[in-house]
Every structure is written in C-alpha cells, then in structure tokens.
Amino acid sequence: MTQTEDLLRRLAPQVLGALVRRYGHFDTAEDAVQEALLTAVTRWPAEGVPDNPRGWLITVAARRLTDLLRAEQARQRREETVARRLPPEGWTAPPADQPPTGYDDTLVLLFLCGHPALSAASQIALTLRAVGGLTSVEIARAFLVPEATMTRRISRAKRTIRDSGVPFGLPPAAQRAERLGSVLHVLYLIFNEGYASTAGPALFRADLCAEAIRLTRLLHRLLPDDPEVTGLLALMLLTDARRSARTGLDGTLIPMAEQDRSRWDADQIAEGLGLVAEALPRGGIGPYRIQAAIAALHDEAPSAEQTDWPQIVALYHLLLTLTDNPMVALNHAAAVAMAHGPAAGLDLVDKLGTDSRLADDHRWYAVRAHLLEQAGERAAARAAYEVAADRAMSLPQQRYLRTRAARLDAVPPDEAR
Amino acid sequence: MNGVTPAPTAEEKTVKYMIMLTGSQRDYDALTGRDTPDSPAWPAEDVAKLHEFMAAWNNDLVESGEFVDARGLAAPVHTRRVQLRDGAPVVTDGPYPETQEVLAGYTIVECDSFDRATEIAARLAYTPHPESASLTSEWYVDVRPIADGAEELA
Numbered sequence: 001m002t003q004t005e006d007l008l009r010r011l012a013p014q015v016l017g018a019l020v021r022r023y024g025h026f027d028t029a030e031d032a033v034q035e036a037l038l039t040a041v042t043r044w045p046a047e048g049v050p051d052n053p054r055g056w057l058i059t060v061a062a063r064r065l066t067d068l069l070r071a072e073q074a075r076q077r078r079e080e081t082v083a084r085r086l087p088p089e090g091w092t093a094p095p096a097d098q099p100p101t102g103y104d105d106t107l108v109l110l111f112l113c114g115h116p117a118l119s120a121a122s123q124i125a126l127t128l129r130a131v132g133g134l135t136s137v138e139i140a141r142a143f144l145v146p147e148a149t150m151t152r153r154i155s156r157a158k159r160t161i162r163d164s165g166v167p168f169g170l171p172p173a174a175q176r177a178e179r180l181g182s183v184l185h186v187l188y189l190i191f192n193e194g195y196a197s198t199a200g201p202a203l204f205r206a207d208l209c210a211e212a213i214r215l216t217r218l219l220h221r222l223l224p225d226d227p228e229v230t231g232l233l234a235l236m237l238l239t240d241a242r243r244s245a246r247t248g249l250d251g252t253l254i255p256m257a258e259q260d261r262s263r264w265d266a267d268q269i270a271e272g273l274g275l276v277a278e279a280l281p282r283g284g285i286g287p288y289r290i291q292a293a294i295a296a297l298h299d300e301a302p303s304a305e306q307t308d309w310p311q312i313v314a315l316y317h318l319l320l321t322l323t324d325n326p327m328v329a330l331n332h333a334a335a336v337a338m339a340h341g342p343a344a345g346l347d348l349v350d351k352l353g354t355d356s357r358l359a360d361d362h363r364w365y366a367v368r369a370h371l372l373e374q375a376g377e378r379a380a381a382r383a384a385y386e387v388a389a390d391r392a393m394s395l396p397q398q399r400y401l402r403t404r405a406a407r408l409d410a411v412p413p414d415e416a417r
Numbered sequence: 418m419n420g421v422t423p424a425p426t427a428e429e430k431t432v433k434y435m436i437m438l439t440g441s442q443r444d445y446d447a448l449t450g451r452d453t454p455d456s457p458a459w460p461a462e463d464v465a466k467l468h469e470f471m472a473a474w475n476n477d478l479v480e481s482g483e484f485v486d487a488r489g490l491a492a493p494v495h496t497r498r499v500q501l502r503d504g505a506p507v508v509t510d511g512p513y514p515e516t517q518e519v520l521a522g523y524t525i526v527e528c529d530s531f532d533r534a535t536e537i538a539a540r541l542a543y544t545p546h547p548e549s550a551s552l553t554s555e556w557y558v559d560v561r562p563i564a565d566g567a568e569e570l571a
Contacts, residue, residue: 141479146486146525249465393491395449399464402450406458 004044007053008037012133015057017105019065020168027158028068030130036061037133106131107222111171114183117164122157123186129154132211142208184232187216191236209240227282231289234275238295241268251396257304269299290319309339326357330367342375362391366401382408433485433527433563434534440521445492463547470545478526489522534560
C-alpha cells in the first residue's frame, strides 16, 4: 500500500462518519466519500497532500453529496413528487469547524455495517467499503465475484440500512454487546476468507487477512478494554504469522507439525502473545480469547512434540462449553490424541462419526486418517486418506490427502506390527 | 492490437465472452496425485508450474481490465444429474465415464472483439504439462459470446 493510499484508507471512515453525522443520507454520503477518495488518489500524488487532508476530503465529499442530493431532488421533482423536499437539517449551513470525532464515528460505522437486517455477505462487503475504504472493484476481486454483482450487493445493503431508519449513533447500551458480537464475527469472516484462499491457486485477491487485521486493530484502539476484541486481534495475528509456512510450492497444504517454524513471523507472534497476556487475566471466557490462547500455545512451541497439548486439550474443552461446532470437537479429538495417545483421540473421533453435520465431510476422514497413521495402522490410514481425498472438493486438499496416502504405500509396513 | 481492428468508439459496446476449459475425471485424478492406468499422477513441480502459468494468464487479464470472473469446478465425480424418468425427477451421482470431457472451469472476459477473446484463449495452448502426461483427448478450449442481458441474471 502506498503512503497516500494508507492515509486515505485510514481517513475514509472518519470522513464518512463526519458527513453522515452532519447531513444524514448514509447511502448517498457513502457514494460521495468514495468519489472524494478517488479524486484524492489522482490529485494528491501530483499536487501534494493538503495540510489538513481530513478537512479537504470532507469538503470535497460534502460538495459532491450536495450535487448528488440535488440531482436526486431534481429527479424527484421531474417524477412529480408533490411535496418539495427540504434539504436535511444543517445541510445548507454546515458548522464551520467540527472537532474531529473520527474515532467514535468509525465505531458507529462498524456497528452500522454489522446491522442485523443485513446478510453476512452484505455485512462483509459494506464493512470493507464504508470502513475499509476499498472500492467495489477491489472487493469483487477479493471475493471472486463479478463487479456488477458486488456493486448490486453493496447498493442493496445501503438501501436496507437507509430504510431501516436507524439513527446514526451507537446502538442502545442494552443491544451493544450483541451487536459487537456481530461486528467481531464480520471481521472474523473477512480474515477467514483471506486465510482459506491462500491455499488454492490464489489469484489477484486483495489481501483480506491484512485488511481484517487492520480493521480489528482499529476496533481494538477504540475498545481497548474489551477482552474479546483483544482476543480476536491476537487470534488473527497468531494465525496469520504461520501463513507463509502453510503451503508448499505447488499449493499443497503443509500440516502444522511439519511446517518450518523458522518461517513463522516472529514479530507478529510477539505482538499476539502480548495481547493474549492482556486479554486472559480479565476474567470471564469468550470464544475468541480461547482460540487465541490455543494459537498462542502452538506459536510458542519449538516443535509439535514440545507443544503443551494438555493445556490445549483443556482450552478446547472450555471452548466446547460455548459452542457445539463439530469442527471444534474434531480439533479437540486431535489434541487429545497428541496429549494422551492416538487411541484416545480415535475414540472421540469415532463418536463424532454419528454427527450428521460431519457425515460426508472430508475433514472427519482426514483427522481419522492422521490418527490411524499415528497409531501405526497403515492400511486403515491409507484407506481413510483415500476416502477423504474422494470427498474433498478443493484440488490442493485432494492433492495433499493423496500424497499422504501414497507415502504409506512407499515404505513397506514392517516393524510397526 | 494489430492495427486492423479500429479502436472502439465510446458508444461501442464491449461484449463478454466465456472461455471454457474442459477435463475428464482422469485428468483431475492425475492433477491431484492419483495414478490411473495410462495416466500417471503429475509431480508436484509440474503442478506448481501449471499454477504459475494460470496465475500469470489471469493476472494479465486483470491488468488489462478485461477480466470479469473465473471459477474452477470440483471434480466431475462430484456431479449430480437430475433428470426426468417417467415424469419424475431422478438423481444420478457422478454420471460421467472416467474419460468423458466435461466443463472444468471458465473465465469470463470483457473485450473489444471476438478476435481478441480468441487470442486470449489461444494463449492457453502453451499451458505447461509434464512429458509423461497423457491427455484424454486432443487439447481444446471453447470461446463463446455471452448473450446480451445475461449479466442481469447473475
């Protein structure tokens, strides 16, 4: 990211917040801010960054908003709207100089974009555009959908927010915790989308992981005392730190036990560990905090064998009291195998086999195959890897599972029995 | 541009084209590391070369602004076919023979002419593959214009 871009992306939510606070019209204001950002992208590198970039952007965006609203009003008059709409309060005479309330506004925007009336896909798209300052084209590329589809999705989301009539402000205190939960979930999904995509032949995707981390960092600055916000930021940093060690040249996945740990990002790990240390003693439990603590134990360990598996098992156990997600249960089983031996892990995995949500999932077979391999059951492991490969949809995953199966072919089963 | 095609005027509409790639279950198996008779699994470095080539091809289209969308399909074996039998819909799993060529993925480009879309597709003829690879049939890609208004259905 260039310096100008960096500055613009940081200012985007502040400018939008200032505009909506002053004039209302969230949907039109959002368009106006995008246009102001584009103007800045073309003019600042040539003419230099203005002394007060935030004020410059607000002025340009406000002017553009005025034009857009006038055009809209003219259209409405042409459509013979009987009542002549008055410009919104304060529109004709904006306060000369408002103190920057940027940070509060960013928080309000995050809550607005996580509005419960929106689908998860819309929440994500709108958050990236209104708070992240990404263009619709960039967001479309990142999610591999046609630009027209993304533009429509964003317009619909903005209309929904406009029609819902929510005032521009923080949600009432009673709803705030729940709404914060959905904001965190949106950020988590953005991160996951980026992280999952690093496996395949990942083409031209904007770096969603970096964007998710940037936005969560922003949220953490606004709510430094919320342990779940801290936990989510730590989880992202500690997970992303392992990214470059996670795939081989041909895009195949490398399991954590076999990753070259010298390729993990030490700075990111240090920052993540600091955040975990900050979040955990605050008392209470939350899913992001617990997952961050698990990631921290992995990142601290010099090897898979020297990992504190009993502690990881305990944390998964705690996580299972908060969620009945079968993938968490599967991870728990894998950790139990590391702590107490493959037989104990296999027992748990086999029990999960009756869960209909995992019935056809290649991941259940893959974990089972790994544990059978650990137990020295080479033939059964090989068969399980093949079944997992047949059920996997993604090509790199299939390739990984077939390679594991083939490895069991290569060495004759000997002293294992 | 070769100078023969006149530059499009502002009013001239660009058209979208779908470039369709095909493959058989056997090709998928070779790519994901399974040996089948007459079709050995690809070594990892050849898969890496293929990814690199496809990424460069795609990124060129993004750079030139002609890229619209691209998708790869899961292996043919995951196909379900729904068809009418005696007036009732019947579902068949994995209806294709091992060597039948079916749609494997597509790239949609938006460009000035059919010739330009064809030129883009023709570059795929140089897709690298291992010496040992035996393709199910003669290599080909299809390019088809997308009918006007189709994007409204997206």
